[in-house]
Amino acid sequence: MNTAAATTPQNVKAQSQESRRTTLPIGGMSCVNCAARIESVLRHIDGVSEAAVSFAGENATIDYDASRVDLEQLASAIEQAGFQVLPETVRLRIDGMTCASCAGRVEKMLREQPGVLSAQVNLASEIATVATISGTRSTAGLIEAVEQAGFGASPAVSAAAEREAADKAEQRQARRELWVLIGAAVLTAPLIMPMLLAPFGIHWMLPGWVQLALATPVQLIAGARFHRAAWAALRAGGANMDVLVSLGTSAAFGLSLVMLVSGGHLYFESAAAVITFVRLGKWLEARARHGTTQAIRTLMALRPETARVRRQGREIEVPAEAVGRGEIVVIRPGERVPVDGKIIDGESQLDESLITGESLPVFRGVGGAVTGGSINGDGLLAVETTSVGEESMLARIVALIQDAQGSKAPIQRTVDRVASVFVPVVVGIAAVTLAGWIFAGASIADAVINAVAVLVVACPCALGLATPAALMVGTGMAARAGILIKDAQALELTQAVDTVVLDKTGTLTEGRPEVHEVLADDEDELLRLVAAAQHGSEHPLAEAVRRAAAERGLAIHRAAEFKALPGKGVAARVNGRELVVGSPRLMAERGIDLREYRARADEFETAGMTVVWASDGDRLLGGIALGDKPRASSRDALSRLRAEGVATVMLTGDNRAAADMVGKALGVARVIAEVLPADKARTIESLRAEGRTVAMVGDGINDAPALAAADVGFAMGTGTDVAMHTAGVTLMRPEPTLIADAISISRATRRKIRQNLFWAFVYNTIGIPLAAFGFLTPMFAGAAMALSSVSVLTNALLLRRWKPAVPTKPSHRRWR
Template sequence: MTVAGTSTPAAPADVTGAVVDLDVTGMTCASCASRIERKLNKLPGVVASVNLATERAHVVASVGTTIADLVATVEQTGYGASVVEPDPDPDAAEGRADAAERRLRLRVLVAAVLGLPVVVVSMVPALQVPGWQWVGLVLAAVVVLGAGWPFHRSALVNARHGAATMDTLISIGTLAALGWSAYALTGPAGALGYTHTFALRLERHTGMAEPYLEAAAAIPLFLLVGRWLEARARRRSGAALRALLALGAREARVLRDGREVTVPAASLVVGDRVVVAPGATFPVDGTVLEGHSAVDASSVTGESVPVEVGPSDAVVGGCVNTSGRLVVEATAVGADTQLARLAAMVTEAQSGKAAVQRLADRVSGIFVPVVLVLALVTLGVWLLVGAGASFAVTAAVAVLIIACPCALGLATPTALLVGTGRGAQLGIVIKGPEVLEATRDVDVVLLDKTGTVTEGRMTVVSVVPAAGVDEGELVRYAGAAEAGSSHPVAQAVAAHARDAGPLPDVTALREPAGQGVVAEVVGVGTVVVGRADLLSAEGLTVDAGLAAAFTTEQEQGRTVVLVGWSGQARGLVAVADTVRPSSAEAVRRLVALGLRPVLLTGDTARTAATVANEVGIDEVVADVRPEGKVDAVRRLQAEGRRVAMVGDGVNDAAALAQADLGIAMGTGTDAAIEAADLTLVRGDLLQAADAVRLARATLRTIRGNLFWAFAYNVAALPLAALGFANPVLAGAAMAFSSLFVVGNSLRLRRFAPLAS
């Protein structure tokens, strides 16, 4: 569960064994997130993961811990914290994000209007009129101390707690550039006729001190622009989840005392009868009681074709009723609806970290202190070799600015945010970053048959009347007899018969255990439907031709019932769990991804082989109980295989949990969904291949982000320390590295499923 509250709970709430999500404010870089994570993890029995991109802390408490303890720990670290509301308002969250972005944009405008003239004049000697440097010093001071104040404020807060972050580097660097420029203007550089020449590479000298006003003005400007663009991109990366949360209806029309009453959707309870008008969104999961319509489920399941529904059909909250008026009985409301559970799973996935990111976080945690030492070493060495104070100070500032580890902190969260959000739009729920790593090495996929490769329900596939018997008459009498039975085979026969027209009345019904039914059907008399021994016991004979047809149908893996009246068998009806139309194509796509498909089922070998041949699977494991499915997974793992398991039932849950990658059909049981790592909301096996493709694409993006983030710092630091990078260039390069990581992650928004 998620514990709700505020940043100042009225009473300490013990959250032992609970999952708590905290909104954390004030984080600016990976080292901020790393510090908060370390502090939270020092609490007894607490396991915390702090995500810079989502600005949240995901906490699991196993020993007596209170919400106040968690919030206080974050605040003592120098940041703000509040417990995430259990039912967040997407509009309110969007409004807060807009306000924060507007404030950041205002700082960018101030820095641009005041700082750009300083940069241009400093770099173009022809524009340097007498006294330009003094005007530039004033404008640069406003940019550094005014527009750039958040950097200094954060650095001061962290300094009070004995810590250093990216903002510490920026604050020291910009203040050093401004302070050095002010000092330089007290010497010859302050003369009214002084001119200054800009160079990307620093020039060594031992003469007078020179101002670096362009660095003082440009560095805050570049960093603020980068942070603003980064904030916009991060908002775009979370747009899929916000859209998912916004799908839920805010109000509902409910039948109360025979009247339609509008109530808040949050007040609905299971059993309420909800009226859903054409064009309206379903506020609950439920069962249709009245009406017929087509339901657009594309926003929840990714299915683009509207689905026809009528009485007894299930509907899901967040879908749209496209045409007729429906009355729906609520079976799940609020946090229990499929939409809410989907959003919760996506949110939880976005709070996790891949193993490679945990390594990056450890590096970021020690990176800032190392950079501060390196900057001091750079300053000292250049002074010792006689390069000049101006050169030494500027090289040290370049080291401080170019070394920001922000890109490392964004590498995983932004890719995970975009990848899982895109998956949610397509009806694919990825539970966490460890799932991405599992998809990379999977080489065998076990496919449960019933409900995964097949539809999971019996349907009539063949009707064989005896010589001289009308097929329609055979179906009608068989359906009438079977209509009173609850057996799946009987229900399949009855449903098939109803599709052909009204059924005759039945005046009496017997069901000999496990054999079939004997019914008194109006207009024909006693009708027997079932096994051959039941017909024999009732005195009915089966001719050789019908017996041969019976054997043929059984050899094809079908369940066959004989139908007879008036002393002899009049025909047979064969039923089977039909293969999903998309299963064969899904198997081909899984093979194309390098996976070896294996059909796994508790059915007979004959039935399993029939299905396997139809969908193109060469390997079958049949006649297995639930524990046998687990053994099949373990056996393959013992051979060194990385195993994926796709299933939908309670009997698949243990195997899904045992597999290296568990994939559950969203149309299956809660037990299967909870045990799996990936959930296919639409319940279509075709999505399995798309899920693996998306997971692998997201992992590739994370690894690419981390490579470039590491490579940037490894390459840039020596260049800055050796004097090959002006601080202005360093600031631009640092901002670009973060934008590159975010932009690379946003490419996942274009991920498209393969055409059906």
């Protein structure tokens, strides 16, 4: 039960000074009889005048005399009856701590308070998490205790509440940006319509005052972010894309205001179009940034919010962040492990695929290590906590991703760097133009018109369109082929990739075990019996055996007296036969001789497969070799990459034998096996240090740090959300051949971006001198800019001719 959702205890004074009422949340009730039992126990306590237990509300309302009985005694009586009083969790922000001894003093003071079950103080975050018996201590009382110890304290919201508040704020900002973009687009459309209709001989123009009414909100509201950023950049002594946007749109808008009053051509459409298109690019960037933060949030969500801890001889649920090193955590079958620790009691199969990349559950017994975020199988475990907070495996993975993402070069800001030189040059040319014409004897008005023409022709409309136009078309074409490219930075990096590192499990292989061979005289009979014996098992190996039996059309009988043997196998009665299915250790315990098939089994195990044995009584029936199978398209995908001159490396957390077998079968030149998440990231970094542009392909959380460390990450769409949010490219089908297609479309799109930028600067290079020497009026300068915009869009649309090397399957026509 979530303690955060528990009923808030209320203490209400009744008839006398010491008569009180409290409500305690109760855990462990399974029926109304449990509630009646608790009521009976409470009413027999000296000092309790009335007790009412609600099974539906899972709480007990108690009237008692505080001078004769306290809340700790009431809680103890309930727990002695076999139930739990769920603790209330209080989070405090502590001020004034300077070292570990300070944190220890605060913890000691809090733990000594009446009703406090536990207290954990995190020096780094300056947060104290206190578990109390509900109603015994108020937040104000705990704050007073901390202040008496010489420190400051105040209520702190939970980590989950902080993340939720941040998410809501980000969503509100995203919605606002989208509505501003939509509003700007709606207002800009009528302004640019005459430009779009002119090539067809249709000459239509809105009245000047209508243009002003449409363009003003775009200039002042939608463009406000650019104007503010431009002013900040200029104050800092620099010039970026915002300066270019603000300068160009303000010049066009200001000149249009003058021309509206004095008569002349208007340029409102130029100002509005630039702001709208550049805002579109900014909105796409914001979506990409949200994907990055989502990866961290998904990782954080892997750890359960609560943990079941043994304290003072009973099990209580507390926030996972309140568990201290050395405490005993109880993990039931099917639950996610909340902490890193060492098993002190019990044994089970643990699904660690999200952490280590190992596709099969692994056995863990007493003394074995468990990792927070993994899933417990069929056993009850007691785990001694060894790592908490920033020391846990999940926290370290989060830190690795943050570090890797923060170290990436800002390639997407190339245009800003160009603009930092371009803008001062344009302003200088405009100033020289103004002074030159005045010095030559021209009127002030003519000089201003020529200077403004320089600014208008340098308006970054084409520059603003160059990247988003090509990006939208390129990513749209990629989506039709089942390739999702997150942002322009990922696209720019993908086209330069010369080394592709691929995870084995789930990327080059199917990611699930398959039956490779049956070691028995009667293969069908063994498959039939083993499938029947494992009928009630959810283990991946059992599912593989059942699939193999179904593919052969075998009739499977239902097993009787099914019994799971955690970490070893299963026992069941099938058609009167006493079957035992499981590991060599299980067979050895039963005295079963495996020599008949041992040599062949060793060959399969050397190749990285698992052999499941079966016996009938004391007689060996045989074994079944299971292993992960390479994807059908993996060899072709690697062949295409080699043909393109791209080096391939297989990187995996699996054992050396299994990795070498797959690498040899697929023709991978280099195989790196048995690596942990941190080692994967370091391997990527070493490849990058050699001057390579590295792409990492993976599908699991264990791949996330390597995906972030690579120049660009590729995630399989069938993998985890963390991998897909961390990666720059997501392959929507589990087809490795899409890797080469992604590189192809990114190179084509990058070429279009470069071409667009080239033509945009060509127009400026030709237009600026013409405007400076008076051969180009502002009206023709605007037309030139409009022509540059049309050419950029047309060039970007040519990307629609791109086709993937492997035709898209009909099931993906929805992308069209």
